[in-house]
Amino acid sequence: MSTAAKERKRAADREAQRHNRARTKAYITYLEKTLQDLSGPSGQGQDTLGHQLAQQQEKINHLQETLRKIARLAQDAANPLSASFSTASDPAGPPTAPPQPTVEEPLPTRACNILPAATGFFGLDLICSDRERNYLAVLGSAVTLVQCCSPALSENPISSSGPTRDDDFCIRAVVDGWKVATARTEADVVWSLLQAIDEGLFYRTDPVTRIALLRIMRSMLLQRMGVAQEASSLPEYMFATPVQTSVPHQPFLDFFPWPQFRDTWIVKGMEYADILLRGVREPVPRSGQLEA
Structure with missing residues (x-):
């Protein structure tokens, strides 16, 4: 150093x-x-x-x-068949038509795995703009919502795929576009969140940086949610700093790959971080260009 x-x-x-x-x-x-x-x-x-x-x-x-x-x-x-599904599963209710054979998994799993609209995540607008709002607080709410979906996500075969399939999906999403990638392979709830973040914030930077950010965030989210997959070690610069472990902060700040950024934003407060994010118009700087 x-x-x-x-x-x-x-x-x-x-x-x-x-x-x-x-x-x-x-x-x-x-x-x-x-x-x-x-x-x-x-x-x-x-x-x-x-x-x-x-x-x-x-x-x-x-x-x-x-x-x-x-x-x-x-x-x-997310599931227009929820009403008939609930009625069919209630033994005390009146006789109804047999359940559809295509309904094979519980409602929460289907709700979590439906792909939300672009730049939106279950009603949360993740487009970074000049509007007066706490953008990182919205991102933190989205991350918390994803972690609440973890029991359903663990049953999704896409989520349990290895790093190779995740790499392939991520590269296709950045190079060919999210529409092409999700048409080829259905996106789970984590990829749906990352799509909204990428189309709302990361799209301003270069493709290599976007791929790196998305893969790091996916690995961290899957590890935090306890989803079964091959063990993947995070790089040293993603380990929590003393500031992260001692000062309460929005969870989204933990996913930025630069310790100096994380510590500065946490120390200076959410208002500073939100103003800085709304002012981003250039590609994300390299780690060597950062200042404390």
Whole structure:
């Protein structure tokens, strides 16, 4: 490692330590204020804390209900036979026509394996543009949704294919286009997510970089989801840095192949990363061109 690289790494480490100390100090101040409020006269602090807890629980319940509605809508849109399938599987229901012989797998698996529209992933718009929104937060939601589909994905024979078939599919998608690749081989839920990301963000860079990014992301997603496949070791620069393991951040940041990028974005915050992403108009820089 060169002297300049060591200096950049030390500067990043110092910045991360400073950030962690500031967060710890702010948290201690918050705890002291909370303790002071709880020790207030007439139990007013406890009443206030109870009210805040009730508000937070109400928000959590609302978000959970919204996620359940999104999942139901995605399943209904993905499988138009869901209603008849559910009725046929209910022994207490009225007599119905025999189930279609082509329905061989449970509904969640079919819903996860249906290819969403281009640059869209189960209703999530993954086109990187100048709109005022937190783009990385949307990507993080898409990654979380994919990991929730892992039980169904493990039954998909495409997902359990080896690195050779994944390489072939990825190269065809980048060179010939996603339409050609998915017409030849059905895309599973991970490839559907990567298609939306590639057509919404990665399309600005060169084909070699696109192929490398897509293959790294697929390997990491399959490993995180526990899908059975041949063991594939990740390169050293994809290992989690101390900043990644100590600072909460959006999950999508873990998939960028440059440790300096990951640490800088995590330390500076999501607003910085989102503004930088929306401003990308040139091919992705090589690792040697990066600065801390």
